[in-house]
Amino acid sequence: xxxxxxxxxxxxxxxxxxxxxxxxxxxxxxxxxxxxxxxxxxxxxxxxxxxxxxxxxxxxxxxxxxxxxxxxxxxxxxxxxxxxxxxxxxxxxxxxxxxxxxxxxxxxxxxxxxxxxxxxxxxxxxxxxxxxxxxxxxxxxxxxxxxxxxxxxxxxxxxxxxxxxxxxxxxxxxxxxxxxxxxxxxxxxxxxxxxxxxxxxxxxxxxxxxxxxxxxxxxxxxxxxxxxxxxxxxxxxxxxxxxxxxxxxxxxxxxxxxxxxxxxxxxxxxxxx
Ligand SMILES: [Zn+2]
Numbered sequence: 662x663x664x665x666x667x668x669x670x671x672x673x674x675x676x677x678x679x680x681x682x683x684x685x686x687x688x689x690x691x692x693x694x695x696x697x698x699x700x701x702x703x704x705x706x707x708x709x710x711x712x713x714x715x716x717x718x719x720x721x722x723x724x725x726x727x728x729x730x731x732x733x734x735x736x737x738x739x740x741x742x743x744x745x746x747x748x749x750x751x752x753x754x755x756x757x758x759x760x761x762x763x764x765x766x767x768x769x770x771x772x773x774x775x776x777x778x779x780x781x782x783x784x785x786x787x788x789x790x791x792x793x794x795x796x797x798x799x800x801x802x803x804x805x806x807x808x809x810x811x812x813x814x815x816x817x818x819x820x821x822x823x824x825x826x827x828x829x830x831x832x833x834x835x836x837x838x839x840x841x842x843x844x845x846x847x848x849x850x851x852x853x854x855x856x857x858x859x860x861x862x863x864x865x866x867x868x869x870x871x872x873x874x875x876x877x878x879x880x881x882x883x884x885x886x887x888x889x890x891x892x893x894x895x896x897x898x899x900x901x902x903x904x905x906x907x908x909x910x911x912x913x914x915x916x917x918x919x920x921x922x923x924x925x926x927x928x929x930x931x932x933x934x
Contacts, residue, residue: 669714671825671894673885678780678787681715681766682825682885682910683707684894689906691770692750705747711909717766719745722911724768725755727791731799733757733808738765757790757805759812766911772896773889775826775865776910777802781814787914792826797869798842803876820881821873824910829854829862831890831899843868 665672669687673680683690688707712719723736724744734740734755743749745768758767767789769776774793779802780786788805790796802821810816833856834840843852843863852868855861870882889895889908896906 667714669711671885671887672715673822673824675822675883676782677763677785677914678778678820678822678912679766679915680778680822680824680885680910680912681711681717682776682887682895683711683908685896685906685908686894687711687714687908689896690909691907692744692747701747708745717911717913721764721913722766722768723752723758723760724770724909725752725758726750727756727769728754729791729793729795730754730756731796731801731804733759733788733790733801733805736760736765736767737762741765744768756796756801757788759786759788759805759808761786763914766913768909768911770907770909771824771826771889772898772905772907773827773832775869776824776912777805777869778822778824778912779805779809780820780822780914781809781818782820783818784812784814785914786812786814787912789910789912792865792869794839794842794863794865797865797872798846800847800872800876802869803872803878806873806876806878816877816879819878820883821870821878822912823866823869823882823884824912825885825887825889825892825895825908826865827890827897827899828888829864829867831888831897832863832865833860834863835859835861839863847872 720741722745723740769791849868852864890897
């Protein structure tokens, strides 16, 4: 596993997989958000800078406009630039993407939720979903897994990758609804960590992994190991409020041709299970 750090993004590579998450320094990546994020020109400029710095063409990025639902879009190159170029904001109502097209970067924005990527190593299929508590309550990662199996992927050839998302030390709640969702609806009491005084930490990734295990996913799980709320390089709604910016995470399978101009990679310890 290699990690490239640039001022504008962190990048993870593993075999064919290329995963990029932007930093706060690259600015807000969500068009039409509230408060300080309304400036379309600024967001378009942020995508242009990301394209230049990462070597990924904007026309090869596809981003869906999230709705906290469970619809997953099958995308190909004809959707290139959607959600990325300011005049192409049409993919409404989806919280995930799937493609069999190599070199097409599937994107979602987050600022505490997890980007969850599933790759089939044999079939060359790739999916990404947006998993905050609502997505996990809808078992969205498990739905992506089942969808890929229905498209011919074999569970033993699949790998799951968790991008940057919030850790249970940062995601502290006193909301009874959330406690009930994780303890009772999802039957994952270990995702609820008592903190005293009526507060508890929610371990989103643990609950998401449990969803996948119960759906029959047997295999390998990689974790970027970054909490965007602990790490000040990233935006966090929890830390900064809902009007803060959003990062974009982009994932693609590539053909071995290195898309990065100058990776400057360094070896990291193997990703934790
Ligand atoms: Zn944290």
